[in-house]
Amino acid sequence: MDVAAEAGVSKSLVSLALRGDDRVGEAARERILTAAERLGYRSNTLARSLVQGRTMILGVLLTDLANPYHTEVVAGVEESADAEGFTVLLAHGQRDRRRLGRQLESLLQLNVDGVVVISSWLDPAVLAEAARRAPVVMVGRPTAFSPGVDTVANDDEAGARAAVLHLAELGHERIAHLSGTGRPASRARDEGYRATMRELGLGGHTAVRPIGDDPPQRARAASELLGSARPSAVLAVNDLAALALLDQAHASGVPVPDGLSVVGYDNTTLAETVRPRLTSVDQPRLVMGRLAVRLLLERMGGRTGDRHEVLTPRLVVRASSGPAPGGTGATA
Amino acid sequence: MDVAAEAGVSKSLVSLALRGDDRVGEAARERILTAAERLGYRSNTLARSLVQGRTMILGVLLTDLANPYHTEVVAGVEESADAEGFTVLLAHGQRDRRRLGRQLESLLQLNVDGVVVISSWLDPAVLAEAARRAPVVMVGRPTAFSPGVDTVANDDEAGARAAVLHLAELGHERIAHLSGTGRPASRARDEGYRATMRELGLGGHTAVRPIGDDPPQRARAASELLGSARPSAVLAVNDLAALALLDQAHASGVPVPDGLSVVGYDNTTLAETVRPRLTSVDQPRLVMGRLAVRLLLERMGGRTGDRHEVLTPRLVVRASSGPAPGGTGATA
DNA sequence: AAACGAGCTTGGAACGTTCCAAAACCCAGG
DNA sequence: CCTGGGTTTTGGAACGTTCCAAGCTCGTTT
Structure with a gap:
């Protein structure tokens, strides 16, 4: 260690001084620090880690x-x-x-x-x-x-539940779920959705459509969901899925939230940039x-x-969810 | 090193064997590998890095x-x-x-x-x-x-130039620039914009409005740009700025691209998710x-x-840019 | 039978730290 | 002038590797 030679002390003392140990004498500390400074010395983390474990x-x-x-x-x-x-x-x-x-x-x-x-x-x-x-x-x-x-x-169950309750409170009954592709979190959200629908006596309206991983698959899933028996509200497995849905709704001329309410999950920045701003479950x-x-x-x-x-998630209500078309607002 | 003891050889040979050196005898290699396997041995990268530098x-x-x-x-x-x-x-x-x-x-x-x-x-x-x-x-x-x-x-100059040329080709003359906040890249784009406007004889229509860093500032900048002397096209310093602009245009009922063409920069995924899809300069x-x-x-x-x-950027044309309102399309 | 060489194997130094026990130094008290 | 105790300093071991020069064991050549 050149610093030791430069300061005229042992490597051990240099080590102590640089770590700020207070057993080092004032004079020695001074010399060591300036020597280290002058030589641009940096202790080697690898070596330290090796010995410290x-x-x-x-x-x-x-x-x-x-x-x-x-x-x-x-x-x-x-x-x-x-x-x-x-x-x-x-x-x-x-x-x-x-x-x-x-x-x-x-x-x-x-x-x-x-x-x-x-x-x-x-x-x-x-x-x-x-x-x-x-x-x-x-x-x-x-x-x-x-x-x-x-x-x-x-x-995830609680998050999905909060979303469904929110939609039901707005008067929605035909609440569908645009679900994920079998990852654990998406399965749990699916489960939460189904359980809550049953709990609300809306079990008959349960409708789940899985979404794909790439954009074209997502678009198709969204479009199918909006097809024949169109729901009045959809809980999407995440914000990306919700976005695909918003896009498709726009393309088919379905107004959101007046013709369709959409709730996402994750509350990513996406939720705050998309039009209309997305109601989403925040982790x-x-x-x-x-x-x-x-x-x-x-x-x-x-x-x-x-x-x-x-941890318990929290629903963030924004503009993409509104009262059910025929309903009078809060019913629950 | 336990593996050495286990296999009854020196640590040096273990080192060689595990690195696949072909100087190691067949029998020894065999013993070493199984011993290492059995002991779940993993060589320590720190130590290796220390010696190899x-x-x-x-x-x-x-x-x-x-x-x-x-x-x-x-x-x-x-x-x-x-x-x-x-x-x-x-x-x-x-x-x-x-x-x-x-x-x-x-x-x-x-x-x-x-x-x-x-x-x-x-x-x-x-x-x-x-x-x-x-x-x-x-x-x-x-x-x-x-x-x-x-x-x-x-x-960046070339990117901005390509965007302006694209807009000019669509017949736009009042092309404004929603600029950045003085970072080197944004300054260069600004420069490219100004130079190209001059080159096209549109110097008189040059209009630059800086955008802020946080969402509210962005929204205000966008809204001001769309105010009094509204341009027919805008080059935004990046996709985020373009997004703020799209949002504001939507809020003020200005149709894009029919009433306003927008070009972004960076071609982020945002460009492909936003409505309408954003024309953007791709790096x-x-x-x-x-x-x-x-x-x-x-x-x-x-x-x-x-x-x-x-490197040379490339303009990706999507739906947010179209012919100038009064124009007949390509003029250049 | 000695010398050689090829193929394998080994011990010890080195990498740049920290840690530890022991040494050196200093000052006050006897 | 010695002793003791505290403060400061030191040398060497250790961490787990790689590298290198040298060693061993053969069978083959001279």
Whole structure:
């Protein structure tokens, strides 16, 4: 270490001084700091991590950078991690199990101190295996619970329920559901939708149409839903699906919300840019991110039992939902 | 190293065997591999990087995760990095110089082999300093060139020019510009707009209105632009600005494109979701990402001179631009 | 029978830190 | 002038790899 030579002290003392240890004498500290400054010295994190056995890095693994839901969770993670002195690095796996696995492996190899997985695409077995090597929290509803992995999710059933109740309160009865493609969260929303329809005595009006993954499929699904027995309101599995629906409604000359009410899910920025502004179920994403970090810290602190946090979503009413055409407004 | 003991060989041989060196005898290799398998052994990347002096990691520093322009550049970076055997990790700085600096520092401390900066918010001096520690490529138009830093940008003047020519060809003369807030790219687009207007003899119709950063400011700027002397066409500094304009036009009952043509910039996914679909100038983002990696590799390979690549953008015509109201279509 | 070379294997140094026990220094008290 | 105790400083081990020069074990050549 050149700084040691430059300042005429041992490497040990340099190490102490640079870490701000107060056992270092005033004169020595002075010389060391100026020497380090002059030489532009930067301690090597790799070496430090090697000896300390930790990196002060939290890894975040996500499927989809373009998805604002994910990125807001990340914001929450970053906020808490910063406050605790951790650096956050993101690894991006796309919707590809293999790539996700590889990226997860990269993070673990880096010896990150914890991993937040924002994706339900990862194989539960892979997740469990990762949890044996480092604390792992999964944000979102898992396909199956993996032992050793904590989870933070929103209550999809409750979210769907709130949306259906809102629509029923506006007088709607023929409430349809533009559902997802079998991912865990979408299944739960579907379930919540069906249960609430039954609970309201609207079971007979239950109508579910799955939507595709790519834009053309989405458009077709939306158009079919608006076809023959058109519902007066639709709960979409997410904002993207709701958008496809709005688009299709516009194309077919169906006015929203006067001819059709639409409710989305996730309350992405999309909901606030689209016309008309979209009523949507909001997940507390920031809170979820912060919570994920707290769970990681608890694990590092020695907790062994698994925790599964479920947060309550909140309906944000905007312009895309209104009174049912024939109704007189509130009936419930 | 337990594997060595387990297989009854030296740690050196284990190291060789696991890296697939062909000098290792068949019997020993066999024993080592099964021992490693049984013990669930994973070599420690930190230690390897420490001795080899490189990490096979490329860092990407970005301002805004939520911006699809950025994330597509990232996709290009990842594609090329993967092909070259590098892992890509992202650090996210938000629009905050200090935070960006800290994140950059984190990446450098990790000893990444190269950094791609997708942000024009970073202080050029900080960038230059970073370039002294690792190869750095900046994607986007820099505030000022930093010695040692390569850049990859699109030709904003040319993009703005293409948009104006397109509108002029449709017969528009009163073409206004909803401009940005002084970032380098937006200044260049502004310049391209003005120059092209002059070139077409439309200098007298030049009208530039700056837009704000937050939604309410954007809305006001859009509304003012549509006020008194309403232009027949507008080039917006980016898709978000164009969106605000579309929104405002809708609110004031101005039909697009019949009463007003709008052209955006960046061709984000927004352009394909908004109604009407937005004509927009597309930057070759994937190519830019790939190019950034190539420049990094060249630096690692020993190149010393700086390179500044400028790519040509391409106008994507959609439904938001049409013939000028009074005109007969193509005039140019 | 000695020397050689090819194929495999090994021990120890090195990477740049932190950690720890021990050494050196200093000053006050006896 | 020695002793003790606190403060400051030090050398060497350790972290888990890779790298390198050197070693061993054969069978083959001279």
